Amino acid sequence: MSKVFVNIGLSLDGYMAPEGMTLENWDSPEYKEWGAKWGTMMSWILKQQYFRENLNFGPGGETGAVNDMLRYTMERSGANIMGMRMFEQGEVSWPDEAPFHTPVYVLTHEKREPWVRPGGTTFYFVNDGPESALEQARESAGDRDIRISGGANVIQQYLNLGVIDELEIALAPVLFGGGRRLFENLHQAMPEFCIDEVLNTPDAAHLRYVRA
Numbered sequence: 107m108s109k110v111f112v113n114i115g116l117s118l119d120g121y122m123a124p125e126g127m128t129l130e131n132w133d134s135p136e137y138k139e140w141g142a143k144w145g146t147m148m149s150w151i152l153k154q155q156y157f158r159e160n161l162n163f164g165p166g167g168e169t170g171a172v173n174d175m176l177r178y179t180m181e182r183s184g185a186n187i188m189g190m191r192m193f194e195q196g197e198v199s200w201p202d203e204a205p206f207h208t209p210v211y212v213l214t215h216e217k218r219e220p221w222v223r224p225g226g227t228t229f230y231f232v233n234d235g236p237e238s239a240l241e242q243a244r245e246s247a248g249d250r251d252i253r254i255s256g257g258a259n260v261i262q263q264y265l266n267l268g269v270i271d272e273l274e275i276a277l278a279p280v281l282f283g284g285g286r287r288l289f290e291n292l293h294q295a296m297p298e299f300c301i302d303e304v305l306n307t308p309d310a311a312h313l314r315y316v317r318a
């Protein structure tokens with residue numbers, strides 16, 4: 107049975123994206139210092155060989171436990187689900203070969219035809235809610251797992267549906283002071299998860315929670 111999982115970066119004060127990191131400020135990373143804050147939160151991933159390869163950042167990069175974890179995350183994913191805000195930012199910044207290599211179901215009110223990218227990624231725009239997106243993702247993932255990619259709004263919806271089996275958080279030592287908070291709008295204070303694994307690095311504590 108395939109699993110539904112989340113794998114994200116988070117600031118120490120609980121934000122998935124800093125204030126100001128929106129499409130209208132995309133070309134002004136100095137606005138509210140969103141670019142520097144995002145870069146600090148994600149510094150661990152930017153160094154990894156697997157990530158650099160996948161985004162065409164060029165050769166080199168670290169290998170080791172974190173790199174292996176990234177490869178495992180990618181290889182286990184048979185489908186992705188994301189929200190429209192995450193998609194819009196990716197649309198203007200991912201390379202032609204978008205870094206998913208699976209079907210991606212984008213929750214949105216916008217009606218749009220599927221967008222096929224080279225390298226196996228096709229974006230499907232889903233207008234009939236998170237359960238429908240999950241059903242479609244399950245169908246295309248087969249034996250592989252389903253990644254709820256983000257952003258905060260979409261992860262909150264799936265936490266509220268009680269369908270997330272694993273929650274992987276790279277908790278970075280940076281404070282945002284505002285932005286898109288992960289743990290809010292939840293029906294339950296926090297669903298029942300227990301810690302399965304912790305991997306410490308200087309840039310982030312990689313916390314893996316599984317449903318208790």
Ligand SMILES: NC(=O)c1ccc[n+]([C@@H]2O[C@H](COP(=O)([O-])OP(=O)(O)OC[C@H]3O[C@@H](n4cnc5c(N)ncnc54)[C@H](OP(=O)(O)O)[C@@H]3O)[C@@H](O)[C@H]2O)c1
Binds near residue numbers: 121188193216259
């Ligand atoms: N830290 C990380 O690892 C990480 C990972 C992923 C994303 N992010 C960041 O998170 C931010 C985006 O998060 P977000 O919470 O603002 O937005 P989001 O979850 O990406 O997208 C929310 C939007 O998706 C659409 N949507 C969501 N659920 C829907 C539903 N049930 N039915 C129809 N439409 C639905 C709506 O847009 P419309 O009404 O316009 O269609 C909604 O405003 C970005 O800055 C991104 O870079 C961070």
